[in-house]
Amino acid sequence: MEKLAINYHLTRNCNMGCKYCFATFEEATKTNLSLVEKKLIIKKSSKYFDKMTFVGGEPLLDKDLVELIKYSKELGMTTMLVSNGSMITDNFLESLKDHLDWVSLSIDSLIEENNNFIGRKCNCFKANRESYLKLIENIKKYNYRFKINTVVSRANISENIGSFINEAMPERWKIFQVLKIEDVNEKEFEKFKVENSEFQNFIKKNITSELSNIAVAEDNDLMECSYYMINPEGKMFDNYNGKMSFSDSLLNVDVLDALDQLNISKDKFYARGGLYNWKKEF
Numbered sequence: 001m002e003k004l005a006i007n008y009h010l011t012r013n014c015n016m017g018c019k020y021c022f023a024t025f026e027e028a029t030k031t032n033l034s035l036v037e038k039k040l041i042i043k044k045s046s047k048y049f050d051k052m053t054f055v056g057g058e059p060l061l062d063k064d065l066v067e068l069i070k071y072s073k074e075l076g077m078t079t080m081l082v083s084n085g086s087m088i089t090d091n092f093l094e095s096l097k098d099h100l101d102w103v104s105l106s107i108d109s110l111i112e113e114n115n116n117f118i119g120r121k122c123n124c125f126k127a128n129r130e131s132y133l134k135l136i137e138n139i140k141k142y143n144y145r146f147k148i149n150t151v152v153s154r155a156n157i158s159e160n161i162g163s164f165i166n167e168a169m170p171e172r173w174k175i176f177q178v179l180k181i182e183d184v185n186e187k188e189f190e191k192f193k194v195e196n197s198e199f200q201n202f203i204k205k206n207i208t209s210e211l212s213n214i215a216v217a218e219d220n221d222l223m224e225c226s227y228y229m230i231n232p233e234g235k236m237f238d239n240y241n242g243k244m245s246f247s248d249s250l251l252n253v254d255v256l257d258a259l260d261q262l263n264i265s266k267d268k269f270y271a272r273g274g275l276y277n278w279k280k281e282f
């Protein structure tokens with residue numbers, strides 16, 4: 001198997017409460033894995049995956065995050081973090097500059113009221129254009145490769161986020177159509193749902209020619225079964241047919257056995273542009 005990319009949802013804890021969040025993992029029963037167990041999951045993953053992305057919840061709430069990023073780098077993997085940004089400090093960035101390759105920020109709106117409506121809010125961070133730009137300046141100061149993820153929903157469909165992206169200039173801008181997952185985020189989903197045509201209009205409006213080489217758009221179809229993902233219990237999972245299914249934990253089985261229990265398509269991984277030049281030379 002060619003080495004691809006995997007997302008490890010280290011924790012379901014988050015200091016924000018986005019109503020369309022799919023990474024709440026309420027069904028998980030054993031989420032307090034030890035450092036040794038988490039390392040074993042990473043070690044097994046490194047046999048088949050070349051890039052390890054740490055996600056949550058908010059991954060900075062996991063006390064082992066720094067250690068696990070360093071461990072993944074020691075194993076030769078490209079390392080990436082996906083964060084809501086609220087807890088990223090200078091100290092954190094300084095301590096990981098030789099171990100973490102990419103920092104990705106989840107930025108769905110530049111308008112605080114819209115972020116409040118989404119639930120993208122906490123006491124320690126004002127989710128607005130000014131705060132995000134300041135944070136991005138800091139991230140770039142440490143020479144990280146930098147990416148932005150944006151979920152398009154009813155809350156931000158009218159915003160011109162492209163103009164902000166022009167200013168922030170990430171190396172990669174991922175734009176997702178908000179996705180419904182059964183028994184996870186369906187309760188309030190109707191408030192946020194956007195049709196395919198609306199998503200395509202957002203893409204047309206926001207991806208200007210300057211952004212065409214960094215922007216990657218994923219509608220609901222492209223997002224289905226195209227990601228390799230691990231939950232906080234160490235189980236791999238898919239999102240086939242709008243529902244999450246889980247494998248046995250990687251604490252007990254190998255990656256290939258876990259994949260046999262799931263519907264994840266390598267072709268769809270390629271089709272969504274999952275493979276790109278992610279290596280960083282130090």
Ligand code: SF4
Binds near residue numbers: 014022120
């Ligand atoms: S910030 Fe991210 S992990 Fe936290 S609730 Fe929002 S979408 Fe979920």
